[in-house]
Amino acid sequence: MKNLKFALTRLGGMVLVLLIVAFCTFVVFYLVPSDPALLACGKPCTPENLALAREFMGFDEPWWRQFLTFLGGIFAGRTFGTGVTAIHCSAPCFGYSFRQNADVLELIGDRLPVTFSLAVGAAVLWVGLGVAIGVHAALRKDTWFDRAALAGSVIGVSAPVYLVGLLGILVLGFQLNVVPVGNYTAFTEDPVRWAWGLVLPWCVLAFAHGAHYVKLTRSQMLETMSEDFIRTARAKGVPERTVVGKHALRNVLLPVVTLTGIEFGSLLGGAVITERVFSLPGLGGLLIEAVHGRDLATLLGCTLFAGFLVVVANAVVDLSYGLLDPRARLT
Amino acid sequence: MSTPVARSVPAAISAVLARDRWALAGTVTVVVIALAAIFADVLTALEGHDPYTYDSSALDVNTGLPAGPFGGVSGDHWFGVEPLTGRDLFAIVVHGARTSFLIGLAATLVSIGLGVLVGAAAGYLGGWVDRVVTWSADVFLGFPYLVFMIALGAVVPAEFPRVLLLVVVIGFFGWPSTARVVRAQVLTLKERNFVKAARVLGASPWQVFRTELLPNLWGPVLVMATLSVPGKIGLEAALSFLGVGVLPPTPSWGRSISAAIDWVGVDPMYLIFPGVALFAVTWGFNALGDGLRDALDPRWGGNR
Numbered sequence: 001m002k003n004l005k006f007a008l009t010r011l012g013g014m015v016l017v018l019l020i021v022a023f024c025t026f027v028v029f030y031l032v033p034s035d036p037a038l039l040a041c042g043k044p045c046t047p048e049n050l051a052l053a054r055e056f057m058g059f060d061e062p063w064w065r066q067f068l069t070f071l072g073g074i075f076a077g078r079t080f081g082t083g084v085t086a087i088h089c090s091a092p093c094f095g096y097s098f099r100q101n102a103d104v105l106e107l108i109g110d111r112l113p114v115t116f117s118l119a120v121g122a123a124v125l126w127v128g129l130g131v132a133i134g135v136h137a138a139l140r141k142d143t144w145f146d147r148a149a150l151a152g153s154v155i156g157v158s159a160p161v162y163l164v165g166l167l168g169i170l171v172l173g174f175q176l177n178v179v180p181v182g183n184y185t186a187f188t189e190d191p192v193r194w195a196w197g198l199v200l201p202w203c204v205l206a207f208a209h210g211a212h213y214v215k216l217t218r219s220q221m222l223e224t225m226s227e228d229f230i231r232t233a234r235a236k237g238v239p240e241r242t243v244v245g246k247h248a249l250r251n252v253l254l255p256v257v258t259l260t261g262i263e264f265g266s267l268l269g270g271a272v273i274t275e276r277v278f279s280l281p282g283l284g285g286l287l288i289e290a291v292h293g294r295d296l297a298t299l300l301g302c303t304l305f306a307g308f309l310v311v312v313a314n315a316v317v318d319l320s321y322g323l324l325d326p327r328a329r330l331t
Numbered sequence: 332m333s334t335p336v337a338r339s340v341p342a343a344i345s346a347v348l349a350r351d352r353w354a355l356a357g358t359v360t361v362v363v364i365a366l367a368a369i370f371a372d373v374l375t376a377l378e379g380h381d382p383y384t385y386d387s388s389a390l391d392v393n394t395g396l397p398a399g400p401f402g403g404v405s406g407d408h409w410f411g412v413e414p415l416t417g418r419d420l421f422a423i424v425v426h427g428a429r430t431s432f433l434i435g436l437a438a439t440l441v442s443i444g445l446g447v448l449v450g451a452a453a454g455y456l457g458g459w460v461d462r463v464v465t466w467s468a469d470v471f472l473g474f475p476y477l478v479f480m481i482a483l484g485a486v487v488p489a490e491f492p493r494v495l496l497l498v499v500v501i502g503f504f505g506w507p508s509t510a511r512v513v514r515a516q517v518l519t520l521k522e523r524n525f526v527k528a529a530r531v532l533g534a535s536p537w538q539v540f541r542t543e544l545l546p547n548l549w550g551p552v553l554v555m556a557t558l559s560v561p562g563k564i565g566l567e568a569a570l571s572f573l574g575v576g577v578l579p580p581t582p583s584w585g586r587s588i589s590a591a592i593d594w595v596g597v598d599p600m601y602l603i604f605p606g607v608a609l610f611a612v613t614w615g616f617n618a619l620g621d622g623l624r625d626a627l628d629p630r631w632g633g634n635r
Contacts, residue, residue, distance in 0.1 A: 017473045029486050158614035160565055162572055163606045170595050269477025273569055291485035299482040306475030
């Protein structure tokens with residue numbers, strides 16, 4: 001019962017945040033003087049045609065009515081226009097792009113596998129390597145390994161992803177010709193070529209993001225290893241492997257989980273840049289196309305989707321906190 | 332209760348620079364590039380070029396690539412020239428430094444200023460102010476700000492000054508993290524006797540903030556500001572990289588790096604110069620900020 005109540009409050013909070021994101025984005029986009037109907041009405045654009053296009057797209061109503069219609073569309077779907085020319089966008093309808101003549105949700109769904117492949121593969125690499133290097137650096141404090149790990153992480157933290165990516169393409173792709181540049185194969189088509197094509201982006205992202213994990217894990221590990229419960233564990237004869245791998249690592253993983261959640265939440269924003277560098281046809285590409293085509297419906301849909309990712313990532317972080325740290329379990 | 336920081340901010344800075352050679356190197360890097368940004372006009376006049384003039388004589392006629400090795404580096408063009416346009420790359424990089432510093436510092440000022448005011452109000456006043464601030468900070472941290480900024484870059488009309496837009500937007504989305512830290516600091520400061528005394532003597536919240544709280548916040552605020560500048564410079568570069576930041580012809584490192592993508596196989600120097608400048612500034616601020624944090628926050632001492 002208590003758990004159910006907690007889950008419901010949590011869910012309500014998530015929906016509320018998403019509503020606020022939708023509202024802010026909507027207000028900003030529609031108060032800024034730019035008329036999607038004008039773009040769609042063709043040339044020459046007579047006032048009658050313009051009015052017709054506005055009515056068809058639903059832009060003839062006051063903005064707050066439009067917002068309510070938009071929200072209604074999510075639950076009930078919506079139909080633009082009437083008769084034979086009507087376009088139906090079935091529920092959940094997160095908008096319809098008149099630029100691309102497609103349901104925004106479908107557009108996002110088409111591109112999602114690429115971005116997802118990129119992000120998940122890279123995240124596995126960067127969390128795994130980052131934590132492993134951080135732990136080892138802390139255990140071998142002030143050795144050459146520790147210094148090299150620190151120096152590498154300093155570079156990784158300060159170098160922008162696109163710079164590392166371009167240098168990677170330059171050196172590994174063009175000069176040494178070891179990895180392919182700029183072709184994406186769907187996983188369902190050929191898993192080996194899928195992975196091979198993503199190797200460079202994965203490594204680049206892992207280097208740039210893993211650096212934070214090395215720094216964080218190292219300092220957290222140093223702090224934890226000097227605490228009393230570690231001394232107690234050692235004193236009662238627990239093997240060092242267990243002391244590090246179980247007693248210490250559990251504490252180290254808490255901030256790591258938080259950081260992973262935050263980074264996964266901002267995945268879409270980061271993907272825009274990485275995908276541009278490696279010319280991958282993912283969500284970032286969709287967003288940039290929408291920017292250049294002034295495709296407000298797609299922009300709104302992408303922003304909402306990005307907000308959804310953040311909210312879900314935060315919720316997952318909270319849940320995994322409970323798994324790692326019994327003290328933080330839902331009370 | 333022990334008093335952790337007994338050192339004044341200027342004393343801490345000089346102590347850091349004397350002891351921590353990485354922080355010193357970072358500071359020198361930042362200062363050198365800052366000077367280049369300030370004296371961009373003088374430097375480019377000295378070299379004899381500006382970042383806007385096209386010059387086809389510096390290009391290879393057939394390919395559009397810079398004439399000469401290493402992207403056309405020579406005594407005349409110190410960093411070579413841009414492919415296809417022949418604009419001087421040194422002039423673009425130093426004027427780009429001006430854009431980066433202007434936006435990075437101004438946006439930091441906005442976000443830190445807002446964060447300190449809002450965080451101090453939440454911590455000191457408590458009650459509903461605290462609840463509203465904490466809650467809005469949560470919402471803000473759940474806001475997909477990068478995607479939102481990209482989208483905003485598309486819909487805001489070109490007449491609106493871009494630099495101002497970037498400063499306001501980047502600055503505005505940065506306040507929650509500062510506010511959280513300041514709120515936590517103020518919550519402990521509030522219980523200290525000198526603040527209690529001021530309150531009992533009838534000082535208004537604004538007076539307490541100015542004379543009692545603010546002097547004790549300079550340390551953490553300085554660390555946060557130093558560490559947040561590179562993020563903001565990087566954000567401007569990222570947005571310009573994506574074509575929704577500073578508009579041409581205003582020079583920007585991010586836009587140059589983006590343009591360099593198409594040339595990276597044949598003219599890598601076009602990527603290297605603006606790229607290294609961006610990396611150097613980011614690293615410099617990070618090194619200085621880390622050093623300051625170690626000096627001002629004893630909890631972090633000894634971990635390096």
